[in-house]
Amino acid sequence: MNEFQFLHDSYENDEDSVSLPEIFLVEDDLIFGKTIRKFLQKKLSLEVNYFSEPAAAITAINERASKSQFILITDISFDDGGADGLLLIDLLKEKGHKFIPIVMTGFASIETAITATKKGVFHYLTKPFELDVLSDLVIKAAVTKLGFKETDFKVQAPRVEVGGRKERLTSSFKIEAPTEDDMFCGMIGRAPKMKQVFERIEKVAASGSTVFINGPSGTGKELIATAIHSLSPRVDNPMVSVNCGAIPGELLESELFGHEKGAFTGAISSRKGRFELANKGSIFLDEIGDMPLLLQVKLLRVLQGRVIERVGSTTTTPVDVRIITATHRDLEKHVEEGNFREDLYYRLNVIPIKVPSLCERREDIPLLISYFLSRFVSADGRNSIEFDDESLELLLAYDWPGNVRELENLMERLVILRGGSVIRPSDLPIKFLERAPMYLSSYDSLISLPEAGIDLKQALSSIEDSLILQALSKTSGNKNQASKLLSMNRTTLIEKMKKKQIDFQ
Numbered sequence: 001m002n003e004f005q006f007l008h009d010s011y012e013n014d015e016d017s018v019s020l021p022e023i024f025l026v027e028d029d030l031i032f033g034k035t036i037r038k039f040l041q042k043k044l045s046l047e048v049n050y051f052s053e054p055a056a057a058i059t060a061i062n063e064r065a066s067k068s069q070f071i072l073i074t075d076i077s078f079d080d081g082g083a084d085g086l087l088l089i090d091l092l093k094e095k096g097h098k099f100i101p102i103v104m105t106g107f108a109s110i111e112t113a114i115t116a117t118k119k120g121v122f123h124y125l126t127k128p129f130e131l132d133v134l135s136d137l138v139i140k141a142a143v144t145k146l147g148f149k150e151t152d153f154k155v156q157a158p159r160v161e162v163g164g165r166k167e168r169l170t171s172s173f174k175i176e177a178p179t180e181d182d183m184f185c186g187m188i189g190r191a192p193k194m195k196q197v198f199e200r201i202e203k204v205a206a207s208g209s210t211v212f213i214n215g216p217s218g219t220g221k222e223l224i225a226t227a228i229h230s231l232s233p234r235v236d237n238p239m240v241s242v243n244c245g246a247i248p249g250e251l252l253e254s255e256l257f258g259h260e261k262g263a264f265t266g267a268i269s270s271r272k273g274r275f276e277l278a279n280k281g282s283i284f285l286d287e288i289g290d291m292p293l294l295l296q297v298k299l300l301r302v303l304q305g306r307v308i309e310r311v312g313s314t315t316t317t318p319v320d321v322r323i324i325t326a327t328h329r330d331l332e333k334h335v336e337e338g339n340f341r342e343d344l345y346y347r348l349n350v351i352p353i354k355v356p357s358l359c360e361r362r363e364d365i366p367l368l369i370s371y372f373l374s375r376f377v378s379a380d381g382r383n384s385i386e387f388d389d390e391s392l393e394l395l396l397a398y399d400w401p402g403n404v405r406e407l408e409n410l411m412e413r414l415v416i417l418r419g420g421s422v423i424r425p426s427d428l429p430i431k432f433l434e435r436a437p438m439y440l441s442s443y444d445s446l447i448s449l450p451e452a453g454i455d456l457k458q459a460l461s462s463i464e465d466s467l468i469l470q471a472l473s474k475t476s477g478n479k480n481q482a483s484k485l486l487s488m489n490r491t492t493l494i495e496k497m498k499k500k501q502i503d504f505q
Helices: 003-013 030-044 054-063 085-094 110-118 131-146 192-205 221-230 249-257 293-305 331-336 342-348 362-376 389-397 403-418 456-474 479-485 490-500
Strands: 023-026 048-051 070-075 099-105 123-126 159-162 165-168 211-214 239-243 282-286 322-327 351-354
Touching: 023 030, 023 054, 030 048, 030 131, 048 054, 054 070, 054 085, 070 085, 070 131, 085 099, 085 110, 099 131, 110 123, 110 456, 123 131, 192 221, 192 351, 211 221, 221 239, 221 282, 221 322, 249 293, 293 342, 331 342, 362 389, 362 403, 456 479, 456 490, 479 490
Parallel strands: 023 048, 023 070, 070 099, 099 123, 211 322, 211 351, 239 282, 282 322
Antiparallel strands: 159 165
8 A cells, every 4th residue: 555545545544534636746856856745744644646747637626536626736847848837737628627726836937827726726835835835835825725624624723832841833832921920029920930930039039149040132031130029038128120131331330349539530528329229128230241340250259258349449348138130142152252251150140041032831831822812902902803713823833032022022013003903913923924835915026036137017007917817807807896806896897898908708
């Protein structure tokens, strides 16, 4: 029994399964053809009949016992110089076969695109293309043309990191409000990696040890620092935050340690630094990896002796302060490169807390979406938004380089710009759609501009002719229904038909 028969029999024996559409693939590039067949079989669990030339495909299709509609995927040009893919479509139609054609070509042109459109081709793919795009097209063709449901296909989605293990993205992730168990000191997390962070915070908060928080930008490192302070015995004393990367190096020393009157030009009076202001409390040094080397020496002295020296002073001042630092940089690599002191690194890295990126805890994305929407949507709900399954899948599959901050900004933007509507893939920024080209406009890849250029007016006119003919064909010449398919008035359609001398019988 060959693999195709096995697949076919397995569908027949499964009482709960749906008889999925048969695929006929014609591609003379043997390596590419076999790759497509293997990919579609594995991802969609479909029966794929592969042929390297049109004649063999025609023979097999003519001999098939079933009269059900199938999906034809064919190249346009073949090396043997015989029938091309568009002629293959014509020959099969002449034999009375019912099918949905998808064509591929490595030599796109305005002429072949228009010809393919006139023949009712479902989609025109220009090589090279992602195989995921083709599999999505097959599903879309089966759903929109053959009456199947997306749930009929056992799609093997890409694996992503979920809860510390590789899983497949499915529709099981739904937007839901975080529960009390998901909330911790202003942070939201249900993923195991975030639960570990919460547990570490609770353990270290009661101590006075130095804490080093490391994680990508936008993951909420300052929230973690705030949680440590709020759960510590120092909670009634101030917590002072300093972004070491936002203050010029020549000013950072004065900001941290203060200065005496006359210490430098403009120092008209003595001033306390952030360490003194945080006395008895906590100081949070964000982006510690950006601190200049000379200042690192002074910070090391503070860690060792718990004393600070103001700029322009010859005396030291003792401070009782808990130091919490954070960075998105790889400090170990900075140490190796000589950009960060090794002794300071080990002084800071007493209790490390690693913050996971958002793509490492994808199960938290629906919770965060719900939380941010509750903040940005008005009390009366007039600007509330919802996400369809496709857009939510794109959000779950996206890598989120800006992490939680990027997600928060996106939710605010969508509420402002699309409030009161359902968010679809086309409403998302282009960077989300680039991961799933199927959601891009199907017209984008319809025509490739030839090197010699084209007559744009003539090209657009030809496309308009083709779409009018297709609309009339679908409606058996009913101009009223055809005009609705084209979203135009019936009188406008009739005028265009007269002007273009389109006589549809």
